[in-house]
Amino acid sequence: MTMIKKRYSRLRGAIFYCGLVLITGILSLPALVAISTSFKPYSEIFTTNPTILPQHFTLASYQKLLAIPEFPVYLLNSLIVAAFSAAIAIAVGVLAAYALVFFRFPGRRVIRQALLTTYMFPAITLVFPVFFGASRLNLLDTYTILILTNLSFALPIAIWLLLGFFEKIPVELERAARVDGCNRLQTVFHVILPVMLPSIMAIGVFTFILGWGEYLFALTLTLTDAHRTASPGMHALMGNYRIDYGLLTAAGTVIVFPLVLLFALFQKHIVEGMTSASHHRL
Amino acid sequence: MVCETKRSWGAILAPYGFLAPAVIIVFGVLIYPLVYAVYFSLTDKTMLVSAYHFVGLGNYIELMGDSKFWQAFRHSIVFALVTGGLNLFLGFGMALVLNRRFRFRGVFHTVLLLPWVIPPIVTGLIFRWLYNDFYGYLNCLLLGVHLIEKPILFLVDAHYLWPSVIIANVWVEYPFVMLMFMAGLQSIDPDLYRAAKADGAGSMQLFFHVTLPGLQRVFFVNVLLQIIFMFKTFNLVWILTQGGPGGRIELLSTLAFHYAFEGTQTGYGSAVASIIFYVLLILSCIYVVITTRKIKER
Numbered sequence: 001m002t003m004i005k006k007r008y009s010r011l012r013g014a015i016f017y018c019g020l021v022l023i024t025g026i027l028s029l030p031a032l033v034a035i036s037t038s039f040k041p042y043s044e045i046f047t048t049n050p051t052i053l054p055q056h057f058t059l060a061s062y063q064k065l066l067a068i069p070e071f072p073v074y075l076l077n078s079l080i081v082a083a084f085s086a087a088i089a090i091a092v093g094v095l096a097a098y099a100l101v102f103f104r105f106p107g108r109r110v111i112r113q114a115l116l117t118t119y120m121f122p123a124i125t126l127v128f129p130v131f132f133g134a135s136r137l138n139l140l141d142t143y144t145i146l147i148l149t150n151l152s153f154a155l156p157i158a159i160w161l162l163l164g165f166f167e168k169i170p171v172e173l174e175r176a177a178r179v180d181g182c183n184r185l186q187t188v189f190h191v192i193l194p195v196m197l198p199s200i201m202a203i204g205v206f207t208f209i210l211g212w213g214e215y216l217f218a219l220t221l222t223l224t225d226a227h228r229t230a231s232p233g234m235h236a237l238m239g240n241y242r243i244d245y246g247l248l249t250a251a252g253t254v255i256v257f258p259l260v261l262l263f264a265l266f267q268k269h270i271v272e273g274m275t276s277a278s279h280h281r282l
Numbered sequence: 283m284v285c286e287t288k289r290s291w292g293a294i295l296a297p298y299g300f301l302a303p304a305v306i307i308v309f310g311v312l313i314y315p316l317v318y319a320v321y322f323s324l325t326d327k328t329m330l331v332s333a334y335h336f337v338g339l340g341n342y343i344e345l346m347g348d349s350k351f352w353q354a355f356r357h358s359i360v361f362a363l364v365t366g367g368l369n370l371f372l373g374f375g376m377a378l379v380l381n382r383r384f385r386f387r388g389v390f391h392t393v394l395l396l397p398w399v400i401p402p403i404v405t406g407l408i409f410r411w412l413y414n415d416f417y418g419y420l421n422c423l424l425l426g427v428h429l430i431e432k433p434i435l436f437l438v439d440a441h442y443l444w445p446s447v448i449i450a451n452v453w454v455e456y457p458f459v460m461l462m463f464m465a466g467l468q469s470i471d472p473d474l475y476r477a478a479k480a481d482g483a484g485s486m487q488l489f490f491h492v493t494l495p496g497l498q499r500v501f502f503v504n505v506l507l508q509i510i511f512m513f514k515t516f517n518l519v520w521i522l523t524q525g526g527p528g529g530r531i532e533l534l535s536t537l538a539f540h541y542a543f544e545g546t547q548t549g550y551g552s553a554v555a556s557i558i559f560y561v562l563l564i565l566s567c568i569y570v571v572i573t574t575r576k577i578k579e580r
Contacts (some may be wrong), residue, residue: 013384020379024390030453031397033419034408046417048425092303099300111301113570118312120566122514124535125555126311128542129318152311155304184296213401215517220543231403235521238407245411252404259399267392275465278500 038062038250045246061246062254070225071251074233078255080143081218081229082211085150086204093158094200098188100159101166102174112163119156123216126152131220141223149217154207161206164277165199166192202269205262212259230255316559322552329546341553350529351554354537358513358558361448361533365515366508368452373459373504380460381467398457406521409450413437443526451518455511459504466500467493506569513565514558534558 032052037045038061040054065071099105100112130149131140139145169192177191178184193200215231222228228236234251241247263270323341327334345351380391397405412418413436421433436446474492483491516535519525525532525540532540534554542551 016382017384020384020390023376023379024393027453028393028396029419030408030412031400034411037411048417048422050417050419050422052419088307092307095300096304099297103297103300105294105297108297111305115304115308117566117570118308120510120514120562121312121316122516122535122555122558122562124514124516124538125319125552125559126315128322128548128552128555129315130311132548133315133318148307148311151307155307155311159304184300209399213403215402215521231401234401234403234407238403238410245414245417248407249411252407256400256404259401260396263396263399264392267395271395271461271464274461275468278462278465278503 034249035253037245038253040246042246061250064244064247065250065254068237070228070233071237071254073225074228074230075255077143077227077233078212078230081146081150081214082208084143085147085154085211086208088147089151089154089158089207090200090204093155093162093203094188094193097159097162097166098184098192100163101169102171115156115159119153119160121152123152127216127220130217134221140221141227143227145221146214146218146227146229149221150211150214152217153214154211157210158203158207161203161273161277162200164273164275165196165203168276169195198269199273202266202273205266206270206273209259209262213255319552319559320556322549323556325549327549327552329543329548334549337549341550344550345553345557350532350537351534353529354532354534354554355557357532358534361515361519361531362509362512365448365451365455366505366512368448369456369459369508369512370504372452372456374463376456376460377463377467380464394460395457397454398461400454402454402517403521405450405454406518409446409453409522410437413446437523438527440530443523443530447519447522447531450522451512451515454518455508459508462504462507463497463500466497470496502572503569506565510562510565510569514562 029052036053039057039059041056041058041060044050044055096115100108100115126149130145134140134142134145173191173195174187177187182190212229213231214229215235218229219232219235222232225233225236234248234255237251238248324336324338325334326337326340376394380387380394400408412420415421415433415435418433418436420436421430424430425433434442436442470493474496475488478488478492514535515533516539519531519533520536520539523531525536529537535558538551538554538558540551541554542548545551
């Protein structure tokens with residue numbers, strides 16, 4: 001009897017596993033196809049009988065990509081914009097989240113709710129006034145305006161996630177630091193930051209990922225290749241090399257690769273942050 | 283708290299000092315532009331001429347008679363409900379699967395989450411290539427098994443345009459829902475399962491009497507969040523179709539972009555964009571009211 005039961009459960013496990021592998025396969029197929037296209041020779045890309053994996057592995061598309069002088073500039077611009085906006089979001093967000101968790105003061109609930117609901121503001125509504133404001137302040141096509149506009153989503157997300165982490169810090173720890181003679185700022189630097197460093201870095205990585213590929217603001221607020229980030233850069237490539245899918249998928253792979261790497265490294269903490277953040281209330 | 287009866291001005295003002303940078307940035311990059319967008323919507327501002335006039339509700343009145351606007355409004359509602367619904371369905375399903383214990387669970391988890399970090403422009407590229415009429419995998423596959431006789435123009439053909447765009451959107455959006463549901467599943471007290479099992483409940487009963495009730499709040503939050511996110515969506519629809527031929531998949535967001543940037547009617551386009559904001563504002567208010575009411579009940 002137990003044998004049958006055991007066998008039955010093993011069968012169920014196998015079916016479950018096959019189903020899971022199938023679904024995961026289908027869901028990762030679009031990305032797989034794009035990556036494999038980037039390693040294919042021309043003749044294997046433009047065929048009506050394509051294979052999933054390249055028959056002849058080649059880096060020709062990547063060599064062609066390297067010959068485009070603007071492309072590294074796009075990546076560098078994305079790096080600058082995403083790194084600065086993530087750093088500012090973290091610095092400002094840590095102070096704000098600390099105040100919202102460890103201080104008791106009038107207006108706390110209202111400020112907290114207001115900060116969090118701004119996450120729902122539609123970017124498309126902000127983009128026209130930002131465009132005219134930037135042109136009046138001579139900020140069109142600068143890093144400054146891209147960093148600022150990235151903060152419009154990076155900061156609310158950072159605060160939202162930080163609140164989730166900070167609420168897990170025992171109040172006693174924070175109290176003890178202050179009894180030991182730390183003032184509030186010292187408490188943040190000497191107690192909160194060391195304890196929360198991996199989590200805070202994960203939030204920084206997450207906002208970096210969002211900033212790296214931000215599309216709407218980068219598309220409308222950049223005018224020249226000098227300040228185009230990866231998204232509008234890719235947009236330009238898709239216009240100039242309309243049908244060269246080997247080159248385009250190579251560019252896409254290069255743009256996504258650092259994000260996948262960062263995400264894989266920090267996944268545990270990012271997921272943990274989303275988990276604790278989704279439990280706390282507005 | 284008791285010992286803090288005598289508080290200096292510094293201590294009273296300290297929290298506001300900590301919050302000031304965040305509040306200033308939020309005002310500068312969110313509130314101020316938003317107020318300006320609503321103001322623009324009350325003017326006849328254009329891209330090309332710097333002078334403009336206040337026209338009151340003129341733009342909104344004109345919109346009421348604009349068939350393109352009503353079409354886009356209908357499209358946005360349908361898009362939000364269908365895409366949001368599919369995100370919830372797939373996200374919840376995959377969360378249930380990943381909530382079980384099995385070998386290489388972490389690997390599957392990472393692979394399934396990855397679309398989430400792909401920037402919209404790259405997702406657009408991936409699906410444009412997949413849907414390509416001559417060399418795309420999908421057409422080649424369908425032709426290969428003789429399901430179709432000639433290639434389908436997935437991003438042009440009226441029958442396939444909507445499903446094609448929605449599938450691309452679901453592909454990148456469902457991992458977030460999955461993550462939220464996994465968080466919800468983990469927060470259900472394991473004792474509840476143990477107690478129910480001790481009472482002889484089967485796996486179906488566990489699902490309907492422990493899992494689903496335990497996820498009530500997560501469900502509610504995610505349904506609203508999905509409607510909000512999908513109603514304001516712009517990037518992928520724009521990259522894949524720019525509203526589609528003849529505006530077949532024109533959403534409010536793409537219509538606003540067409541009017542304000544390409545048609546240079548900033549005032550009129552801002553009115554469309556502002557309407558997106560009004561709808562979201564109402565939804566956000568419902569969200570806040572109901573979540574805070576739930577807290578008081580507990």
